[in-house]
Amino acid sequence: MAEPILKWAGGKRQILHEIVALMPKDFRNRTFHEPFFGGGAVTFWMEPKRGTINDINPKLINFYVVVRDHVDELIEDAKRHKNEKEYFYKARAEFNEIVRNGFEIPNIRLASLLLYLNKTAFNGLYRENRKGEFNVPFGRYKNPKIVDEERLRKASEVLKKLDIYNEDFTYILRVAKPGDLVYFDPPYHPVSETASFTSYSKEDFSKEDQERLRDVCLELHEKGVYFILSNSYVKPIRELYEGIEGFRISKIYAKRPINSKADRRGEVPEMLVTNVPTELQLGRERAKLLVNSDKSKALMTSKSLIEYLTVAERSI
Ligand SMILES: C[S@@+](CC[C@H](N)C(=O)[O-])C[C@H]1O[C@@H](n2cnc3c(N)ncnc32)[C@H](O)[C@@H]1O
Known part of the structure; x- marks a missing residue:
């Protein structure tokens, strides 16, 4: 189990x-695709x-390509950064200049x-203005871990097995084969009733995009993916998604920690849709066991870990 390397x-x-x-x-034997990668929590776990x-x-895809193919150079360069206000604004200006050019x-x-x-900006947010510039202020964190070498190297190993694309999500229709598994995590539809559902910047996801x-x-589904x-x-x-044969909808609750509007923090209902037939699904109990066994890995000695995982895998 690897872990995300960006918030x-x-x-x-x-x-x-x-x-x-x-x-x-049998998800481990299937080819897996994540068309809205972001922080990639599911891929890194899997x-x-x-x-x-x-x-x-x-910019995000450039980051993952560099982690995959040039992790040593990345670590070497990133070790020179300083968590200081003046340095932060210089680095931000340099970032925006590279993008502009x-x-x-x-x-x-x-x-x-x-x-x-990502490690030193306010709230660990990545936010751009309409010109596509990164504009989040300095976060004033005491001692942020800017370079987590172990995590970066682990992520690099995971990414080495994968092809990386920088396209609209419809690339999936070209690449997915029958029997593959895809996880879609699109930008969410705004929860607030007053928030508009129209596109106001190019990174935004409109009603038409949701329909696409x-x-x-x-x-x-028709192709057997x-x-x-x-x-x-x-x-x-x-x-x-309602009323489509073979599609199942479930409602779950999630805490949303990164949200610029403080009053919207807290639990919000989320929707999961899948065409994986119920009888083929791993199920909640087994999934919890698997995900939690990964979480406790770091706390265990290697012998007890092997025993624990054997039990967890055997029950699947
Ligand atoms: C909700 S985030 C994904 C979060 C991710 N699953 C995680 O665990 O961190 C959605 C991502 O979709 C990307 N995105 C927006 N529109 C897209 C499109 N038309 N095609 C592909 N990706 C898009 C955004 O850049 C963003 O990184």
Whole structure:
């Protein structure tokens, strides 16, 4: 089990067991795809033997390509960063300048700056203004771990097995084969009733995008590809998936720690949709056991860990 290396809005670690519960029991043998990668909590947990990841954000994808192919150079560069206010604003300006001038993937310096800004910016947020500039202020953390070498190297090993794309999510229709498993985690539909559902920047996900995504799910279903999708549990989204033969909808609750509006922190209902038949699913109890056994790995000696995992795997 590897762990995410960036804090990303919409991170899925705390509902991981709910997602894993819907996976087919033999998920480890399947090719896995994550078309809205973000922080990639599901892929890093799963460590697929093969598959693809994708995100429309080129700075994010540059970061993962660099972690996969140039992890030593990245670590070396990132170790030189300083958690100081003046340095932060210089680094932020440098990041925005590289983006403004256009860059080719891989760009090691850009990846190093993204890692630094992600660990030292206010709230660990990644937010851009309309011009696509990173504009989050200095976070004033006492001692943030900017370079976690072990995590970065572990993530690099996971990514080495995967193809990385920087496209719209519809790339999945080209690459997914019957029997593959896909996890979709699109930008969520706003929960508040007053929030508008129209696109106001290019990274935004509009009503039409949500419809395109539903159509992609239908196409994958016909092709024999399994998918699991998460979104907010709200009527306009639920309606897109209700009443479709072979689709199952469930409601779960999740805490949303990264949210710029403090009053919206707390538990919110989320929706999971899947076409994995119930009888093939791993189930909640087994998923909890698997996900929790991973969490306790770090606390165990290697002997007790092997015994624990043998028990957990045997019960599947
Ligand atoms: C909710 S986040 C994913 C969170 C992730 N699962 C995690 O655990 O951290 C959604 C991601 O979708 C990306 N995105 C937005 N529109 C997209 C599109 N049309 N195609 C592919 N990715 C898109 C965003 O850049 C963002 O990183």
